[in-house]
Amino acid sequence: MKWGSVLRLFxxxxxxxxxxxxSTQPIFPNVKWLPLTQGINLxxxxxxxxxxxxxxxxxxxGKVNDATMNQLLETIERRVNAFGVSEPVIQREGKNRIIVxxxxxxxxxxxxxxxIKTAYLEFKTEDGKTIITGADLKxxxxxxxxxxxxxxxxxxxxxxxxKKFAEATAANVGKRIAIILDGQVxxxxxxxxxxxxxxxxxxxxxxxxxxxxxxxxxxxxALPLQTEVIEKRTVGPTLGADSLNKSVKAGIIGIIAIFAxxxxxxxxxxxxxxxxxxxxxxxxxxxxSGLHVVLTLxxxxxxxxxxxMAVDANIIIFERIKEELKDGKTLRSAINSGxxxxxxxxxxxxxxxxxxxxxxxxxGSGPIKSFAVALAVGxxxxxxxxxxxxxxxxxxxxxxxxxxxxxxxx
Amino acid sequence: MFHIVKKRKIFYIISLAxxxxxxxxxxxxxxxxxxxxTGGNIVELKFNKAVTLEExxxxxxxxxxxxxxxxSGGDNTFLIRTRVLSQAESQEAxxxxxxxLGGATLLRNELxxxxxxxxxxxxxxxxxxxxxxxxxxxxxxxxEFLQAIAAIGGLMHDVMIxxxxxxxxxxxxxxxxxxxxxxxxxxxxxxxxxxxxxxxxNLRINRKEELGELVNKSLWQTMARSINTVLTVxxxxxxxxxxxxxxxxxxxxxxxxxxxxxxxxxxxISGPGWYDLRRIQKERKRAAKAAA
Numbered sequence: 001m002k003w004g005s006v007l008r009l010f011x012x013x014x015x016x017x018x019x020x021x022x023s024t025q026p027i028f029p030n031v032k033w034l035p036l037t038q039g040i041n042l043x044x045x046x047x048x049x050x051x052x053x054x055x056x057x058x059x060x061x062g063k064v065n066d067a068t069m070n071q072l073l074e075t076i077e078r079r080v081n082a083f084g085v086s087e088p089v090i091q092r093e094g095k096n097r098i099i100v101x102x103x104x105x106x107x108x109x110x111x112x113x114x115x116i117k118t119a120y121l122e123f124k125t126e127d128g129k130t131i132i133t134g135a136d137l138k139x140x141x142x143x144x145x146x147x148x149x150x151x152x153x154x155x156x157x158x159x160x161x162x163k164k165f166a167e168a169t170a171a172n173v174g175k176r177i178a179i180i181l182d183g184q185v186x187x188x189x190x191x192x193x194x195x196x197x198x199x200x201x202x203x204x205x206x207x208x209x210x211x212x213x214x215x216x217x218x219x220x221x222a223l224p225l226q227t228e229v230i231e232k233r234t235v236g237p238t239l240g241a242d243s244l245n246k247s248v249k250a251g252i253i254g255i256i257a258i259f260a261x262x263x264x265x266x267x268x269x270x271x272x273x274x275x276x277x278x279x280x281x282x283x284x285x286x287x288x289s290g291l292h293v294v295l296t297l298x299x300x301x302x303x304x305x306x307x308x309m310a311v312d313a314n315i316i317i318f319e320r321i322k323e324e325l326k327d328g329k330t331l332r333s334a335i336n337s338g339x340x341x342x343x344x345x346x347x348x349x350x351x352x353x354x355x356x357x358x359x360x361x362x363x364g365s366g367p368i369k370s371f372a373v374a375l376a377v378g379x380x381x382x383x384x385x386x387x388x389x390x391x392x393x394x395x396x397x398x399x400x401x402x403x404x405x406x407x408x409x410x
Numbered sequence: 411m412f413h414i415v416k417k418r419k420i421f422y423i424i425s426l427a428x429x430x431x432x433x434x435x436x437x438x439x440x441x442x443x444x445x446x447x448t449g450g451n452i453v454e455l456k457f458n459k460a461v462t463l464e465e466x467x468x469x470x471x472x473x474x475x476x477x478x479x480x481x482s483g484g485d486n487t488f489l490i491r492t493r494v495l496s497q498a499e500s501q502e503a504x505x506x507x508x509x510x511l512g513g514a515t516l517l518r519n520e521l522x523x524x525x526x527x528x529x530x531x532x533x534x535x536x537x538x539x540x541x542x543x544x545x546x547x548x549x550x551x552x553x554e555f556l557q558a559i560a561a562i563g564g565l566m567h568d569v570m571i572x573x574x575x576x577x578x579x580x581x582x583x584x585x586x587x588x589x590x591x592x593x594x595x596x597x598x599x600x601x602x603x604x605x606x607x608x609x610x611x612n613l614r615i616n617r618k619e620e621l622g623e624l625v626n627k628s629l630w631q632t633m634a635r636s637i638n639t640v641l642t643v644x645x646x647x648x649x650x651x652x653x654x655x656x657x658x659x660x661x662x663x664x665x666x667x668x669x670x671x672x673x674x675x676x677x678x679i680s681g682p683g684w685y686d687l688r689r690i691q692k693e694r695k696r697a698a699k700a701a702a
Binding site: 113228243250262298304308351352355359363365368372 | 501504518534549589601604632635647654657661
């Protein structure tokens, strides 16, 4: 036995074990997730939440363009911020779509309702023509009439709106102009006289609170565009937690099976491959944490799948070493030529898989992107650990004087 | 040792039979397309007390949703697939049903408009084509064109088997189907490349050997690796299948089919297939020479 090598090997094993325990295990009761796992965000499907794609449509009064879309985006942002969700995703997709993702909310359905309440306000004449939309609105305030006690919302239009309103009221004296919010008629008053100052009021609320909500809605959300939910995925918190627990359990069982198989089939090198796999898992988690990868259910599947594939590089190498040993080479030279010859195969085979993940990343959305990233990180890391780390450990092990070739599978 | 290349016709026939079976099912029964492709709503509810399928269906009738597809998920959970519902419609129905049947927790509620499905299909096909072209380029660069063609042939074999089996087993297909197919493509090519790498090396060492013998030798030299890698990946997939919960079981099932098919095609289709391509090419050259 060469004790220097034994000591070096022992030091590495202890170091990896310590890092593994301290970085992933919640040892301190107050710190729920430790370094490697705390930077990893769980996707909607694992902690519950909602993903909504909204599509804006042209209306008579407003066309979908950059200005109106930005207005819509701002309004939705203001609404979403009101939920107090940490790190919401609100982004524009393509010409007329907006994607909203909120993770970890208790009642995702309610959130959707709040978001899509984009208060589409319009004033319509009797012949059904829209004369004014929310875009013409400057302000909306609720108030209570001192004399009658009637609750109302007072609307104030901007310059363009004032002009339109004045013209419309002048042209429709004695007729009705309906005030419509999100397709529902709020009021349908008769125009008594032209109104030149750009003020209108909506009455008929049962409480000041109700009027306040409507005023708020109009102020923050009155938009010239109509939006429709074209895609929605809500996951309740129970299902999310359940999915997480189940996949973690499945992962542990799968990994134990790999560990057992590798030791039974490859013996000492198998043990080393398992050790390399643990290092591999730590590195992948660290990269996920550093990149702030959002881990989704398919992402976990990809991570676990990549563990199965990570041993592949080692299997290729060990099979090679076995062959070289059978050809009568010494242990050291068998290890060296095994690694050198297997390297080309490992490189070429992994590049083709990387091409697939790159295409997936480019074309996929949401969870599929996460799957692609997880797989790509896994492949790159496994190449590194299988080729450098396993090699070092295997050589050091050979240095310790454990030379029984049976242990290496020959 | 069993001569894979000499007996290659058996393996071609086995694959052909499975593919024809799948295609037959595809033509007669089609694919079980999920709402990602057809558009619609999926609502998963967990009821507070035991409820029967009939009770849920009756409750759905109140909202004219009695045509919906119902599936019991065990543990008082039900999966309800309906046509596209607006936010207000789905909310009304969910609240109504929950109230009528003693309370329920909404586990998930997914809505996909019909437009999304068309875009998804278009993107999926585009992604497959681009991935295939890039891989052909890479393999041609690192190996040779005929090996690229043989590898892509094996890959198309796997895709056809996955789609065929998805139809035969009526596995519901959602957007993760694309991810499953591309993963298998990556995996299957990975497998094939390791074999081609060995063929490349053996060609360098021994130029005189008859090509069929050389391919056969290379296949057997990599056999232990081929089987062991499939096993380790299968361990993980089977664990995910049995313990991973039903949200990803469709995805995992497709991967299991694909991994099995990918390992098979790498050994029995791509390697011998390349041998046949080489043979045909040589005969053509000889014929061309004779003609000249």
